[in-house]
Amino acid sequence: MNPLKYSANRLQNQDLKLFWHLIQLGFQQQFSYRAANLAGLMTNFFFGLLRASVMIALYAARTDVAGMSLQDAVTFTAFSQAIIAYLSLFNWWRVMLAVYSGEIASELLKPTNYFTFWLAQDIGRAIAHFLTRGLTIMAAYALFFKITVPQTVGQWLALAVTLVLSLLVSFGWRFLINLTAFWTPDARGIGRIAFGLSWFLSGFMMPLRFFPDWFVRLCHLTPFPAMVNTLLEVYLGLLEGRALLGALAQQVLWVIALFALCQLVMRAGVRKLVIQGG
Amino acid sequence: MQPAIISVNHLHKHFKIYKHHRGALGALCNLFTREATTVRAVDGVSFTIQPGELVGYIGPNGAGKSTTLKMLTGLLTPTGGEIEVNGRVPWKQRRAHVAHIGAVFGQRTTLWWDLPVIESLDLLQYIYKIPPAQFQHNLDEFRTMLELDPFLNTPVRSLSLGQRMRADLCAALLHDPPLLFLDEPTIGLDVVAKERIRQFILHINRARGVTVILTTHDLADVEKLCERVMIIDYGRVLFDGRLESLRDRFGGQRELVVDMAEEYATVDVDGATVAAREATRVTYQFERNALSASDLIGRVSARYRIRDLMVREPNIEDTVRRIYEERLLDEE
Numbered sequence: 137m138n139p140l141k142y143s144a145n146r147l148q149n150q151d152l153k154l155f156w157h158l159i160q161l162g163f164q165q166q167f168s169y170r171a172a173n174l175a176g177l178m179t180n181f182f183f184g185l186l187r188a189s190v191m192i193a194l195y196a197a198r199t200d201v202a203g204m205s206l207q208d209a210v211t212f213t214a215f216s217q218a219i220i221a222y223l224s225l226f227n228w229w230r231v232m233l234a235v236y237s238g239e240i241a242s243e244l245l246k247p248t249n250y251f252t253f254w255l256a257q258d259i260g261r262a263i264a265h266f267l268t269r270g271l272t273i274m275a276a277y278a279l280f281f282k283i284t285v286p287q288t289v290g291q292w293l294a295l296a297v298t299l300v301l302s303l304l305v306s307f308g309w310r311f312l313i314n315l316t317a318f319w320t321p322d323a324r325g326i327g328r329i330a331f332g333l334s335w336f337l338s339g340f341m342m343p344l345r346f347f348p349d350w351f352v353r354l355c356h357l358t359p360f361p362a363m364v365n366t367l368l369e370v371y372l373g374l375l376e377g378r379a380l381l382g383a384l385a386q387q388v389l390w391v392i393a394l395f396a397l398c399q400l401v402m403r404a405g406v407r408k409l410v411i412q413g414g
Numbered sequence: 415m416q417p418a419i420i421s422v423n424h425l426h427k428h429f430k431i432y433k434h435h436r437g438a439l440g441a442l443c444n445l446f447t448r449e450a451t452t453v454r455a456v457d458g459v460s461f462t463i464q465p466g467e468l469v470g471y472i473g474p475n476g477a478g479k480s481t482t483l484k485m486l487t488g489l490l491t492p493t494g495g496e497i498e499v500n501g502r503v504p505w506k507q508r509r510a511h512v513a514h515i516g517a518v519f520g521q522r523t524t525l526w527w528d529l530p531v532i533e534s535l536d537l538l539q540y541i542y543k544i545p546p547a548q549f550q551h552n553l554d555e556f557r558t559m560l561e562l563d564p565f566l567n568t569p570v571r572s573l574s575l576g577q578r579m580r581a582d583l584c585a586a587l588l589h590d591p592p593l594l595f596l597d598e599p600t601i602g603l604d605v606v607a608k609e610r611i612r613q614f615i616l617h618i619n620r621a622r623g624v625t626v627i628l629t630t631h632d633l634a635d636v637e638k639l640c641e642r643v644m645i646i647d648y649g650r651v652l653f654d655g656r657l658e659s660l661r662d663r664f665g666g667q668r669e670l671v672v673d674m675a676e677e678y679a680t681v682d683v684d685g686a687t688v689a690a691r692e693a694t695r696v697t698y699q700f701e702r703n704a705l706s707a708s709d710l711i712g713r714v715s716a717r718y719r720i721r722d723l724m725v726r727e728p729n730i731e732d733t734v735r736r737i738y739e740e741r742l743l744d745e746e
Contacts, residue, residue, distance in 0.1 A: 247541065
């Protein structure tokens with residue numbers, strides 16, 4: 137056996153091992169914040185009830201809006217509330233805080249790729265949130281409303297794939313926004329604007345198919361629909377065949393583009409770094 | 415001579431500090447005007463360090479110590495000049511570089527705040543890709559030496575400062591780095607904890623041959639550990655040499671404290687000045703190069719009856735304070 141190849145294989149395995157351990161780390165750390173998680177759960181749930189009643193009011197005189205029944209629309213609010221924590225849509229400042237506190241020094245002293253280092257931990261965090269917040273919210277909703285659930289194996293499979301892709305797109309976007317901290321002392325303001333944008337353009341607030349065509353087409357020029365809208369439509373079974381494959385391919389493309397951009401910007405940012413504190 | 419483990423050549427780091435206007439109107443102005451001043455934190459530093467050395471890098475606050483250390487560890491990109499550590503350029507090959515150094519920044523921890531110490535250390539095994547046998551061997555040794563066992567399962571956030579520092583030292587050395595950077599390793603620790611840390615640093619330098627560079631404000635660290643000391647201020651190296659030669663050149667005045675048998679009206683002696691006088695106790699100051707202690711004692715005892723005496727060497731603390739305050743090295 138070629139020794140070089142052998143050691144390369146070994147190295148890869150070690151990288152995977154590290155990745156796996158970092159996932160565990162991210163998962164484990166979520167359970168240090170029990171009170172915060174409980175509070176988040178309650179907020180997501182009650183805000184969701186509010187959104188569901190708005191939907192019901194909207195449907196008062198009709199049975200179908202843009203191909204979605206009332207049950208679909210209520211499920212839409214349930215599912216979108218359930219994935220807030222999983223995708224960490226409006227609240228992820230880890231890299232920014234590390235830059236501002238100087239904590240990043242300890243992180244850069246570790247011989248890992250800084251992006252993968254956080255990606256792994258975020259996957260762990262997301263799994264924890266999926267289990268503690270996602271499933272709980274869906275279950276709680278099912279007590280109050282009639283909820284749509286994927287029917288076929290194919291639908292479940294597509295859901296599993298798009299769940300992972302949505303997380304990766306969302307991570308790429310969040311990481312990129314956090315990287316602005318390398319250049320400005322007020323990345324939080326930029327972050328709020330960015331997260332506000334994603335609120336509208338991702339289809340989180342309203343399914344994108346409720347909006348006019350030109351607006352939807354505009355949205356699809358951004359990565360936002362690939363974070364939430366695709367995931368929701370796959371869950372509701374609104375996409376089939378080529379439309380489904382197209383949507384998943386779009387997600388893959390956004391993952392590649394955002395990850396590449398993150399690496400580039402990160403490299404420039406680390407060069408630019410000014411570490412705060414002694 | 416072996417090739418140097420660190421070589422630094424005309425290293426510069428300049429920071430731009432933007433002026434901020436005060437008040438609400440000022441905040442508005444800040445958006446449009448960017449008045450900057452350049453701070454030369456490191457301003458032309460050059461030195462080389464040989465494998466196995468234990469070097470103290472000292473200087474007052476804001477002298478440029480930490481900035482230099484951050485460039486050596488690959489965290490900051492220099493504005494100008496060259497660094498080579500272990501044959502690598504730190505900021506160009508960050509990941510390869512940090513895999514072969516250890517670093518402890520006294521003010522913060524490299525461990526995970528929420529995790530028990532042992533779990534942090536386990537994670538480092540995967541991060542540094544340390545073979546299990548080597549990891550176990552090192553962990554066993556450091557556990558005993560640093561007495562980590564009592565708090566190995568305690569989350570890092572609940573550790574005392576001394577415990578955390580010991581855990582951090584262990585974490586920095588598990589991957590057998592040939593080079594260890596310590597930024598204020600004894601800051602805020604009590605006397606016993608400081609001593610324990612110093613013993614450990616000495617051990618890994620002597621027994622394991624690890625090259626150590628440490629910055630400190632506690633000159634006792636330097637006195638007890640370092641053969642070579644570098645003094646830096648205003649971003650430049652003011653002194654680089656052995657500790658004794660620093661004392662010889664700038665040790666300044668020694669003191670002779672004499673208890674006279676009786677109170678004399680005058681106690682003057684040639685070659686020494688009376689620094690203090692309290693009843694029968696007289697303190698003379700004299701230049702080490704001009705007069706030896708025994709000569710001075712001879713002169714005093716020739717004139718006065720002496721009951722007891724003691725020679726006091728200036729301590730390193732005073733020496734360095736004089737260097738900072740009187741800028742003794744500036745003309746060189």
